[in-house]
Amino acid sequence: MSRDGHALLVLSVTMPKGEWFDWHLHPENQFAWAADGMLTVQVGDATYVLPPSRALWIPAGTVHRTGAASTSSMHSVYFGGRQWGEPTVVAVGPLLAELIRYLADLTLPTAPRRRAEAVLRDLLVPVPVSTIHVPTVSSRLAPIAEALTDDPADDRDLAAWGRLVGASARTLARSFVAETGMTFGTWRTQVRLLASLPLLAAGMPVATVARRVGYATPSAFVAAFRRVTGTTPGTYFT
Structure with a gap:
């Protein structure tokens, strides 16, 4: 393994919508990016939704799973050395995107590869975003979790559930407080906001997203989104 922080390898794979790589870890740091489509990476209870303008730095040894929210062209850059000690969202501009594609050429000679790797490393700029956490629940509460995942707009109260x-x-x-550390209402808000991310990343209007995930008005959705993430739905992926 390289000890100087150079990229070890760039692997590319096409992932059909709905495909997942099950929970796993890597001995190297991984930089996961979709040139096309949209990736979803789960680390513990945190979920990262990554359109082509975003990628995720996954530190070595971090257990995670990766899925395709839409048909995606996934590129994984594996690094030695150390950049950040926790999963970190990174902005991907045109130059960084082209460098990743360039380094994916396994026939690239060593000297130009090392120069490109050095530039790529300099372009890794973190994006200050707050992730949305949806704690898992026991089998007793699983039917509720499954129903709300399928239809976040389901507004049944606890008596109906x-x-x-x-x-x-x-x-x-x-049970919700004991298992998740959240009230049912707070937990359902997290589920709804998480469901909104792929829709927002795909460019769906905020008003449509709000309705899809169970908010009566766009302003109520924006207020909940800002309260949890610290930013608005319209700026989360910019």
Whole structure:
């Protein structure tokens, strides 16, 4: 393994929509980027949605899984050395994108490869974004999680969900706090905001996204999004 921070390898693969690489880790740092389409990377309870303007630095040894939110051309750059000790979102501009494609040529001679790698490393600029965390739940609460994942706009209250899973509203409320550290309402907000990210990244209007994920008005959606991420839906991917 290189110890000087040079890229070790660039691998490219086309991922059909809905395909996932199951939970795994790498002994090297990974820089995951989709030249086309959209990637989703999960690290613990955090989910990163990555259109072509964004990539994710995944430190060596970090357990994660990667999926395609749409048919995607995924490029993975594997590095030695150390850049950041935690997953970090990076902006991908035209020059960085072209350098990754250039380094994907496995026939590239050593000298130009090293020069390109040095420039690429200089172009890794972190983007200050707050990730959206959706803690997993037990099998008892799983039917609720599955239903809301399928339809984030489902507005049933805990009493209605209780009839589905055979528990009282009070029991479900305690279970959500015990398992996720969140009230049901806060947890559902996280689910809805996470569901909004691929839609926003694909360029869907904010008003349409708000309706799709269960908000009566765009302003209510924008307020919830800003409260959780610190920015607005319109600027999250810019």
